[in-house]
Amino acid sequence: MTRYDYLSPEWAVEVRKKLQVDLPAEKMKFITTSMSNIYTNCPDGKVRYLFFKVEKGVFTEVLVGEDDPPAADFRITGDHKLFSMISQAKMKSQRALMTGKLKLRGNMVKALKLASLADRMNAVIATVPTNY
Amino acid sequence: MALKKTTEKQDPYFIDFPGRVAKVQKAMAAAKIDVYLGSRLRTASWITDAFCPWRTYVVIPKKGLPTVFTFVIDAARVADDSWLDDDHVLGYAPMGGMDQIPLVADFIREELGVKKGRIGVENGLSNYLPEGVLTHFEYQQFEAALAGADLVDAYDIIDKLSLIKDEGTINRFREASRIVDIGHKAVRAALVHGGYKGKTETEIGGIAAHAMRKAGSEWEWSFTGGNEIASGYRTGLAGGACTPASRRRIRKGEPLMVDIHAMFKLGQGDHSHNYLIGKATKRQKWHAQNFVDIVTLTLKTYRAGISPSGLAEKMMNFAEAQGFAEYMVPGFEHGIGMTGDEWRIGINDGPFPFWTNPDHVYLENELIICAMQYACPDENIGFRYENPILIRRKDCEPLSRYPLGVEEIA
Numbered sequence: 001m002t003r004y005d006y007l008s009p010e011w012a013v014e015v016r017k018k019l020q021v022d023l024p025a026e027k028m029k030f031i032t033t034s035m036s037n038i039y040t041n042c043p044d045g046k047v048r049y050l051f052f053k054v055e056k057g058v059f060t061e062v063l064v065g066e067d068d069p070p071a072a073d074f075r076i077t078g079d080h081k082l083f084s085m086i087s088q089a090k091m092k093s094q095r096a097l098m099t100g101k102l103k104l105r106g107n108m109v110k111a112l113k114l115a116s117l118a119d120r121m122n123a124v125i126a127t128v129p130t131n132y
Numbered sequence: 133m134a135l136k137k138t139t140e141k142q143d144p145y146f147i148d149f150p151g152r153v154a155k156v157q158k159a160m161a162a163a164k165i166d167v168y169l170g171s172r173l174r175t176a177s178w179i180t181d182a183f184c185p186w187r188t189y190v191v192i193p194k195k196g197l198p199t200v201f202t203f204v205i206d207a208a209r210v211a212d213d214s215w216l217d218d219d220h221v222l223g224y225a226p227m228g229g230m231d232q233i234p235l236v237a238d239f240i241r242e243e244l245g246v247k248k249g250r251i252g253v254e255n256g257l258s259n260y261l262p263e264g265v266l267t268h269f270e271y272q273q274f275e276a277a278l279a280g281a282d283l284v285d286a287y288d289i290i291d292k293l294s295l296i297k298d299e300g301t302i303n304r305f306r307e308a309s310r311i312v313d314i315g316h317k318a319v320r321a322a323l324v325h326g327g328y329k330g331k332t333e334t335e336i337g338g339i340a341a342h343a344m345r346k347a348g349s350e351w352e353w354s355f356t357g358g359n360e361i362a363s364g365y366r367t368g369l370a371g372g373a374c375t376p377a378s379r380r381r382i383r384k385g386e387p388l389m390v391d392i393h394a395m396f397k398l399g400q401g402d403h404s405h406n407y408l409i410g411k412a413t414k415r416q417k418w419h420a421q422n423f424v425d426i427v428t429l430t431l432k433t434y435r436a437g438i439s440p441s442g443l444a445e446k447m448m449n450f451a452e453a454q455g456f457a458e459y460m461v462p463g464f465e466h467g468i469g470m471t472g473d474e475w476r477i478g479i480n481d482g483p484f485p486f487w488t489n490p491d492h493v494y495l496e497n498e499l500i501i502c503a504m505q506y507a508c509p510d511e512n513i514g515f516r517y518e519n520p521i522l523i524r525r526k527d528c529e530p531l532s533r534y535p536l537g538v539e540e541i542a
Contacts, residue, residue, distance in 0.1 A: 077229070096228075103229035105238070107222055109207045 003129040006084060007039070007048055007064045014128050016062035022124045025057025028117060032056055033110075035118075036069035038077040050083075052121070074106035074114075089126035093118050139215055145307070145397050147300040149181055149215050152293065156192055159289040166249035167240050168192035168286055169274070172264040173472025175254060175290050176200070177398045180221070182213035183350070183471055187264070189236050193244050201236050233270070237277035251278060252286025257486040260474045262355055291479045294469055296497045297522075301470065304399025305499060305520050309531035311347045311394040312401035315359075316534045318343030319390050319405075323541050328388070328409055333361035333377040340392040344401075349394035353471060354402065360391040363409075368514030371461055373505035384410035387513050388541075398470040402501055403532035404516040408540045416513060420538035422456040423506040423515040427536055430464055430502060434494070434521055434528035440465060440477065441490035459514075461505035468501045468520055498523040502530070 004011035037050040049069035053061035063070065076093075082101050085091040094115055096102040104111060140146060156179075160168055170179065170190035177183065179190050179198055186203035188210075193199075197220050202210050204223030211221035222239075224232040240246050253274070256265040265287075266274070275283055297305075322331070322339045337359035341352050352358035357376025364386040366375055375389065382388055386409055394401035406423070408416050430447055444464055451457040467477035467488065475488075477500055482489025494500075502521045507514035515538060522529040 097230070098227050100226075100228045104227060105229055107219065108204050108225060108227075108230050108235075109211070109218060109221075109223045112204065112223075
């Protein structure tokens with residue numbers, strides 16, 4: 001079984017495929033939204049982003065990079081170590097937000113509507129064989 | 133399905149909220165203010181057209197729509213009630229980046245691009261607890277989070293613009309008063325023919341509330357415990373004019389004061405009616421007649437061009453001549469506006485900061501609550517009159533139409 005390096009372009013492609021299969025549009029409530037996760041304190045000292053775009057419930061883009069992330073409805077900033085815990089479904093994103101470990105930018109009410117979906121996403125992402 | 137919003141001009145309760153915002157922005161430009169950061173309940177009501185019971189910040193940019201920040205548990209409801217959409221009513225919560233100070237400050241700095249300049253805030257003082265001026269802590273926190281910008285007092289922008297009421301606002305007050313009158317009818321029906329026996333003040337408050345809610349009132353809005361009901365000695369507390377209902381039972385031979393409140397689209401109804409339970413004594417009737425006489429004269433006197441002090445002087449001269457001046461609690465009115473605009477009349481230009489200027493000259497289409505308290509603690513008797521009145525050029529319009537009088541109820 002292929003294992004992917006966390007936040008590598010290949011990992012992002014696999015994550016998108018998995019999300020499309022495991023979270024079809026119906027399960028994603030046909031929403032249209034976008035989210036940029038900003039990873040600070042990456043092991044190499046860099047800042048990286050993980051960007052998701054969902055159109056009518058379909059994951060159309062999962063991008064990783066080091067430059068400025070694409071504009072998104074929500075921008076979540078946190079430590080690389082913390083995000084990797086969330087990606088492994090070892091920590092709930094809501095808990096990380098409520099304890100101030102993650103910083104959210106965007107419409108809070110809309111974010112709350114998507115909170116349960118975020119945890120579903122992370123549960124799927126956790127199934128991608130990954131070298132964290 | 134979303135609630136119907138009052139956005140059609142032909143609606144009697146229509147208020148031109150975008151027009152209000154444009155006037156605020158014009159006044160901001162004149163005062164060289166880059167962003168208005170409102171925090172008072174009156175500002176939230178006047179700008180959003182929604183009841184905002186939680187700490188709310190109203191951010192008005194130089195151009196474009198305001199953005200409102202309120203506690204997240206109520207943000208979707210406020211957006212549903214307001215003319216503003218859900219992109220302009222945002223929630224704050226104790227989450228990373230989402231607590232109120234950084235959220236609002238980041239919005240001002242990054243979304244509005246205001247990193248320097250003048251930010252108008254609502255500093256001040258009030259006797260009304262839910263006023264909502266910035267706390268010292270908030271001021272310090274915003275000052276730090278918005279370093280590079282100056283925080284300047286700007287509450288007078290809203291105060292000046294909200295002084296004269298538009299037709300939609302006046303109609304909301306008229307409807308709230310009509311609802312209050314329904315409450316009074318229900319209370320009277322419950323009291324007559326011995327119905328008062330065994331009833332408590334809280335129960336009377338509830339009877340009024342039930343009737344008013346059935347008629348569409350959203351809230352017994354007064355922060356003084358909703359409907360204020362007082363019986364016996366509580367009607368005549370020395371210098372008093374605030375009586376949250378107690379569990380005291382209504383008794384024969386005593387006065388009863390029924391001061392009830394309804395809210396309709398943030399317009400406030402507030403009317404007091406008074407009773408003497410059982411057969412009244414000659415002395416009780418004398419007090420009652422004094423009260424009715426002075427209320428009648430006061431209502432006849434209100435018009436544009438007079439001032440609170442001028443009116444008070446005339447009324448106290450009358451009370452003195454009739455021999456009951458000692459029973460009049462000072463003051464004949466208090467200010468009123470959309471929810472949160474309470475107590476102070478006019479703008480903050482009097483001898484005591486943030487209190488009514490006694491020499492404020494009333495203008496046409498100001499709304500005030502005519503508020504009079506007659507109190508004789510030694511005899512355990514008192515009466516209260518409250519009624520929103522619209523100041524007109526030559527007279528005033530009392531919005532509650534409930535007949536004036538102190539009724540003897542058997």
